[in-house]
Amino acid sequence: MSIQFDVAIVGGGLVGLATACALSDYDLNIAIIDKNIHQHECLQADKIGIRASALNGASQRYFTQIGIWDDLCSSGRVQEFTEIDVWEKNGQAHLSAQAKDYGYPNLGYIIENHVMSHYLYHYALASNNITLYSQEVIDSVFDDNCAFLTLADQVTLPAKLIIGADGANSWIRQHENISVLERNYIHHALITTVETEYPHHACAKQIFYPNGIVAFLPLYHPNRSCLVWSTKPDYAANLALLSETEFSYQLFQLTGDKVGHCQLINPRMIFPLKARFAKQFVKHRLVLVGDAAHTIHPLAGQGVNLGFQDSALLVSTIKKLIDENQDIGLVSNLKSFQFTRRKDTMVMLAAMQTIQDMFNGDNLFKKALRTVGMNTIDYCSPLKKQLIKYAMKI
Structure with a gap:
């Protein structure tokens, strides 16, 4: 039987x-x-x-490799950020950094998800060897030489390799009985867009307080930012129900004169936050990438970058196997991909959990420890530069 597809990707997100x-x-x-x-x-x-x-340097280079970075920049919707400012509400912990102090042009880029998806979609649509199916997958079967996906319209697609990129609640992961280690962050994220009284000046801001974290990601408009407010589930639900005036007042109580008064631009959306880590990223003729394989707390903005790093390494692995005339669907040929991505993801999961635990609550010992820790980093330029280089993937 001839193979119709070499690769079938379940999930058309980023x-x-x-x-x-x-x-x-x-x-x-x-x-x-x-x-x-x-x-x-x-x-x-x-x-x-x-x-x-927030895209780091590795993700930007990946978009350049694909061939959409120039188009994204031409859209006028890419906002570089050149500064970060992190502080603790009612505390002494503080950390800031400016790209120019380390000879970098910026510290990363903020881009709306739907803008990135739009340009990737049109690139795929124009590619002669990519076929788009606006369907649900309802069944999957794997045999020695091939995998088969059955769509809702009963069409069956054979492929040498299935890539599961269908998000945190991945259908393909669940259907193939890949178990997941999970831990609730005991936070929900409220996400929206706000217009701030003061311009953002290309600075990404993050405020820790005993019950949560508020982050402002600067957008291409000088006074508009994506707001990510992670807090306890009950409080997040209450915030979503407040009038716009009362919501803006509650936000101002936390941010004070850092951004000024805020006006809502978009509706408020609530997302439960949970750490997930699939016990297997690879099975016979199946690979999981992105949120299908792992999810982390958004406090450092690294979730989408981890997904793009999965994608980039998988692509280079597949290309290498093809060049060597090897089967791209065998677990033995994908082990190095799994080892590298599991290791990197575990490090990031551990780091995010440690940071969240340290800033959760108002315990005096933890408060003193985070003040000493953040301020030490802030005053130690070589250490801060190394952390920035790691986050930016320079």
Whole structure:
């Protein structure tokens, strides 16, 4: 039986689309299956997305490799940030950094998720060897030489390798009985877009307080930012129900004169926060990437970067196997990918858990410890530079 596809990607979000686009310059037949895939077709110039992501240097280079970075920049929707400012409300802990102090042009980029998806979608749409299926997957079967995905319209797609990029509640992961280690962060994230009284000046801000974290990610408009407010579930639910005036008042109580008064631009959305780590990233003819493999707390903005790092390494692994005429679906050929990505993800999960635990609550000992720790980093330029280089993946 002939193989219709070399790679079939379940999930047409950021990581799934990026993986398909990066593979498209090889002689491969690629399928993307996502019932909502065509939602990325239109980009309204006056519509600001609710969700945005902070891209590090590695993700920016990956977009350059794919061939969409220049298009993204030409859209006028890419905002570089050149400064970070982190502090503790009612405490002495503080950490700040400016790119110019270390000879960097910036510390990263903030881009709305729907803008990135739009350009990746059109790149995929224009690729001769990528086929888009606006369908749900309802069954999967794996045999020695091939995998088969059955779609809702009863079409069956054979492929040498299935890539699961269908998010935190991955259907393919659950269907193939891949278990997940989970830990609730005891936080929900409220995400929206705000217009701030004071311009952001390309500075990403983050405020820790006993019951949560408030982050402002600067957008391409000088007074607009993506707001990520992670806090206890009950309080997050209450915040979502407040009038716009009362919500802005509660936000001002935490941020004070750092951003001034805020006006809501978009509706408020609530997302439960949970650490997830799949026990296997790789099975026979199946690989999990992005949120299907792992999720972390958004406090450092590294979730999407981890997903793009999964994608980039998987793409380079597949290309190497093809060049060596090796089977891209065998676990033995994908072990190095799994080892590297599991290791890097575990380090990031541990770091995020440690930071959240340290800033959770108002315990005097923890308060003193985080004050000493953050201020030591802030005053130790070589250490701070190393941390910045690690976060930026320079």
